[in-house]
Amino acid sequence: MEQEPSINVLGTDLEPCSTDPVTGFFRDGHCNTCAADEGSHTVCAVMTAEFLAFSKYLGNDLSTPRPEFGFAGLKPGDRWCLCASRFLQAAEENAGPRVHLESTHIRALDVVSLDLLTRHAAR
Numbered sequence: 001m002e003q004e005p006s007i008n009v010l011g012t013d014l015e016p017c018s019t020d021p022v023t024g025f026f027r028d029g030h031c032n033t034c035a036a037d038e039g040s041h042t043v044c045a046v047m048t049a050e051f052l053a054f055s056k057y058l059g060n061d062l063s064t065p066r067p068e069f070g071f072a073g074l075k076p077g078d079r080w081c082l083c084a085s086r087f088l089q090a091a092e093e094n095a096g097p098r099v100h101l102e103s104t105h106i107r108a109l110d111v112v113s114l115d116l117l118t119r120h121a122a123r
Helices: 049-057 084-092 106-110 114-119
Strands: 041-046 079-083
Touching: 041 084, 041 106, 049 084, 079 084, 084 106, 106 114
Parallel strands: none
Antiparallel strands: 041 079
16 A cells, blocks of 8 residues: 655645544545545545534444454544545535544545635635
């Protein structure tokens, strides 16, 4: 699995998204990606109760702990590398979380426009 260059949507070095909880396709704290990352876990998002409920409703429960996988469950305020398509879906349903542009991989732009990401930028 050859990792794509670590560049963010702003064209600069990709900054960490989260190490607590540790996130990313490679579980390296960054929203890095590669050809094997079919979900494109490239959007660094700040979890909200609304988004977590939306994701659970769609069948991806991110808030329930899964100790057998070393996953403590996410809570509002946690940062997490989301699949770009799930972010887009949530944004279209007015449930899109805030995004850290500096920590969002440039490959997210294959799915989500920079304009949409910018409108959801964390301040």
